[in-house]
Amino acid sequence: xxxxxxxxxxxxxxxxxxxxxxxxxxxxxxxxxxxxxxxxxxxxxxxxxxxxxxxxxxxxxxxxxxxxxxxxxxxxxxxxxxxxxxxxxxxxxxxxxxxxxxxxxxxxxxxxxx
Amino acid sequence: xxxxxxxxxxxxxxxxxxxxxxxxxxxxxxxxxxxxxxxxxxxxxxxxxxxxxxxxxxxxxxxxxxxxxxxxxxxxxxxxxxxxxxxxxxxxxxxxxxxxxxxxxxxxxxxxxx
Numbered sequence: 001x002x003x004x005x006x007x008x009x010x011x012x013x014x015x016x017x018x019x020x021x022x023x024x025x026x027x028x029x030x031x032x033x034x035x036x037x038x039x040x041x042x043x044x045x046x047x048x049x050x051x052x053x054x055x056x057x058x059x060x061x062x063x064x065x066x067x068x069x070x071x072x073x074x075x076x077x078x079x080x081x082x083x084x085x086x087x088x089x090x091x092x093x094x095x096x097x098x099x100x101x102x103x104x105x106x107x108x109x110x111x112x113x114x
Numbered sequence: 115x116x117x118x119x120x121x122x123x124x125x126x127x128x129x130x131x132x133x134x135x136x137x138x139x140x141x142x143x144x145x146x147x148x149x150x151x152x153x154x155x156x157x158x159x160x161x162x163x164x165x166x167x168x169x170x171x172x173x174x175x176x177x178x179x180x181x182x183x184x185x186x187x188x189x190x191x192x193x194x195x196x197x198x199x200x201x202x203x204x205x206x207x208x209x210x211x212x213x214x215x216x217x218x219x220x221x222x223x224x225x226x227x228x
Contacts, residue, residue, distance in 0.1 A: 032214055043204060043220040044158075049213055057213075090157055094214045100146050100165065101214055105157040 002027035006091050006106040013113055019064075019078040021109050023091030026072065031093040033074040034103065035066055038088040050074060051096060086113045116141045118207050120219035127195050128227045135190040135222050137205030146208030147188040148216070149179055153201045161203075164188065175199070200226045 003026045013019060025031050032051050036044040046059045048066035056066050063082050067075045074091060088110050092103040117140045127133055139145060146165050150158040162173025169181040179190045188205060205219040 034215075043218040044216075046215060046217075049215065051213060092158075100208055100210060102148060102160055102163050102208075103214065103216060104160070105150075107157045108155070110155070 002093070002104065004091060004093055004104060004106040006089075006109050008109060009107065010110045011112070013081050013111065015083055015113055016080045019076070019081050019085070019111070021076040021089055021091075021111070023074040023076075023106055024072055025074075025093045028072070028093070028095065030071060030096045032096050033068060034092040034094075035074065035076050036090040036092065038090060038108075040087070044090065048076070081113045083113050086111055116145075116207060116209060116217050118205055118217050118219035120203075120205055120222050122222045123220070124223050124225065126225040126227060129197050130194050133190075133192045133195045133199070133224070135203050135205075135224070137188045137190065137219060138186050139188065139205075139207045140186065141207055141209075143210070144183070146210070147179075147181060148206040148208065149173065149177070149188075149190050150204045150206060151175075151201050152204065152221075158204065161190070195224075195226055197226045197228060200224055 005024050034049045035047040038044050050068045064078050088108050090108045091106040094103045095101045119138045148163045149161040152158045161177050162171050164171050164181045172178050177192050202221045202223045204221045206216045209215045
């Protein structure tokens with residue numbers, strides 16, 4: 001069966017520091033991968049998605065970037081964190097291909113920028 | 115533009131009472147529709163989905179939802195709520211055309227009184 005992992009689970013970082021959040025998927029090949037941010041009391045905002053290695057699409061201009069160095073690995077990064085980057089970051093995957101498929105979510109990373 | 119509206123931010127029900135969570139969407143064609151549930155500090159779990167066919171769909175944990183095209187709605191229901199159903203519920207619309215992207219509502223937080 002497929003599983004999705006995210007780490008770290010929680011992170012507290014000072015303003016201006018770099019960020020790297022990692023997401024990996026097991027048990028599937030060539031998934032579509034997604035990064036979402038959930039601000040307190042708000043819904044989920046799609047940040048990035050990827051349909052293949054090295055292919056990244058950005059949904060919202062911001063202080064963050066994403067990379068997909070391997071088929072089942074998706075990384076969210078920042079060179080200098082802002083206070084507004086605080087939130088709950090969720091990674092998700094779905095089967096690739098032409099048919100529509102539901103997304104499956106990881107456990108999330110709670111990021112606090114101080 | 116596509117959007118999802120969940121009119122109720124908070125709902126409180128008594129254990130054993132019935133539940134209906136509202137969801138309205140704005141989309142030009144028949145969308146793919148989803149309900150997810152999120153326990154505090156956790157990722158999202160898929161409750162049910164509607165792609166086509168029977169407009170009443172059954173999900174996990176005793177939930178069901180009904181797609182009403184004329185009302186652009188996809189309301190979630192449960193006949194008898196359990197204390198463990200306390201969580202946040204998100205309605206989402208999937209956009210055809212590739213990439214399996216989702217647009218989420220802002221969520222409804224459900225509290226259950228004993």
